[in-house]
Amino acid sequence: MDSPPSPPGAGRTQRSSVKIGALVPLTRPGWVEAGRHLLAGLELAARDVNGAGGIVGRPLELVVRDTAADPQRAAAAVEELARLGVAAVAGEYHSVVARAAAASADALGLPFLCSSAVLDALTEHPTEWVARLAPAQSRGWRVYADFLLGAGHSRIAVATQPSVYWASGTRILRDHLAPRAGSVVELDTCALTPAAVCDELVDNRTTALLLLVGHPEPAVSIVESVRRDPRLAEIMIGAPAGQPEFAEWATLLGDDSAAIPFLRYLPERLGPLGSRVEADLRERLAEAPSFVAFEGYDTVTVLADMLRSHGADRASTAASWPLVAVEGTRGQITFSRSPGISVWQGTGTPIHVADRDPAEPERFRILHTG
Template identity: 70%
Template sequence: MNTPPPPIRIGALAPLSKPGWVEAGRHLLAGLELAAGEVGLIDGRPLELLVRDTAADPAQAAAAVDELAGLGVAAFVGEYHSVVARSAAARADALALPFLCSSAVLDALTEQPTDWVARIAPAQSRGWRVYADFLLKAGHTRIAVATQPTVYWASGTRILREHLAARGGTLIELDMSTLDAAAVCDALADHRATALLLLVGIPDPAVPIVQAVRADPRLADVLIGAPAGQPEFAEWQSLLGSDGTAIPFLRYLPERLTPLGTRVEAALRERLGAAPSFVAFEGYDTIAVLAEALRFHGTGRSAGPSLSAGTGPDTGPGPNPGIAEAWPHISVEGTRGRIQFSRVPGISVWQWAWPPIQVADRDPAAPDRFRVLFSG
């Protein structure tokens, strides 16, 4: 009797417990798992996802990469939180293992340029500049940010400040390590800010800030925004109700999904029991891209001079150039458009340039419905 060939093992990273954003992790995993079940056999072998919970902990993510490397995975996929993805990317790069990052947007995903890491999500500098353009077009030039001291929020603050300043805007930074929600309201009134952006975690301190601003008559005309995308998820609506509507956020969806995307949307809705977020589509697209790399470039990993950082792979002869050498040659029709990778100035990894970007919010008249306010 013939022994079936072993599966191709893929390490999948996602925040599936607190303090990670569990709902985002659940959507990401739903997309990864749906695609893994649909890609079929690759060289006669099925894909097997070895899922590890990162819990928004960079050290836990690095340990998971080490463990999964020992189990013989061909590549890593996933992760939502940028600081966690950065830790995973550093370990994958050090181990010379491919990592296709699904959702994390921090520009500096690795300290140095690398050929081992590629990314589906847009870089933060791309998306957050689109968000700044939305604010300016809406007439907002005095903008406050309530922020917490993390690399991700600090990076977002810098991007917004530089983009706004070059166009006549002003950014006022409110440090939530020293302020409470009431103090935020006073600062908004004192600075005559017309918009407040939440660069903070949920539920705390985001929910108390929103509730306080909504209840303050001095701030009736202040726009609340959440560029990181919190209002897309059901948890946001369950925590805030009507207070959580009309809060613009970034999401990475096109005006119309591709035919594949339309089919995948229905399958994800059934799997999740709710409308899929853009994160679920990112998960699906990740596996679709990786499957293409596996089919046409093999499962092997070749390190050494052929993978000199930032110069592109050596495409010389050889039956198995390896997944990491496939990134610049891939062209896959995903759920949201054709996915191809390139080198982008200032970005240290192979980047899909660019996924579609929208600024959207929840409609106050129908909170389960989203309105697209701006595209970039």
């Protein structure tokens, strides 16, 4: 797709700008709402960077490409962005897509700061070229497993679809729950209708169902079926991947959207920077910003600081991940090496389990803090 209008300050000659490529799912089958929030954060941060003088006097320009949740399209976009001379690549929401983009960036020697994808193995081998802002899946989903145990749930069912991401999540849950007398049964939604999923929940005497499936379908249909089945009145529905964070979830499900716990990467209270950015994002989006929008903002903030401090040379940028110490919207951002994680991993991002309040679905409740 063509790039959207450049942020303020980028109207000078194209040669004088410092370019950052931005990968965002903006069309189906990508999660368009997540992509819209991610792009809003990226664009707002670029505007703020340029309002503060750009990159040592040079305007920052975002070059946006729509991945549409397609790994091959993302890999091709990274190759194109490299030819266009971007200093780095930012963004992406879908883990499987981000993995393809990371492989391409690593092969080309192009710094890539992934905003939102959490899959631990973003690359097949350790790399200096790729970093990730969001917490790794192994960390966040273990927090979610602790929440389940604390809430009295040890017999868990997961409604799944074929995906490296969903399979990884299932494995993390099983490995964490098994030593604590917990069990996980997988329900293949490619073979089971929503009604059949309900039957399996009854037969297996599970107390919690986790939605490891696409949004809006089959997630919405499964929720509706479970909520309307009198046999399952006491079962908890969960969505660790964060589907209930977005307004579309509440619009599609109404009252059924509430009381479905999910992982959320926001602090209990935002500081001055976070509060200011939240207000700006709310105006830009015409709705409450999700944590994905904050991830987008922080991604450009980090890259801009690196480019100011170390220049736009790609090798210098890649060498500076361990030197980052930037104040983000949700706290201090640094990067480190973590066991089992092949990329530079952002540290300090808050994690909690939240849901929509049944009494007021537009309001979020914090249920557990990791």
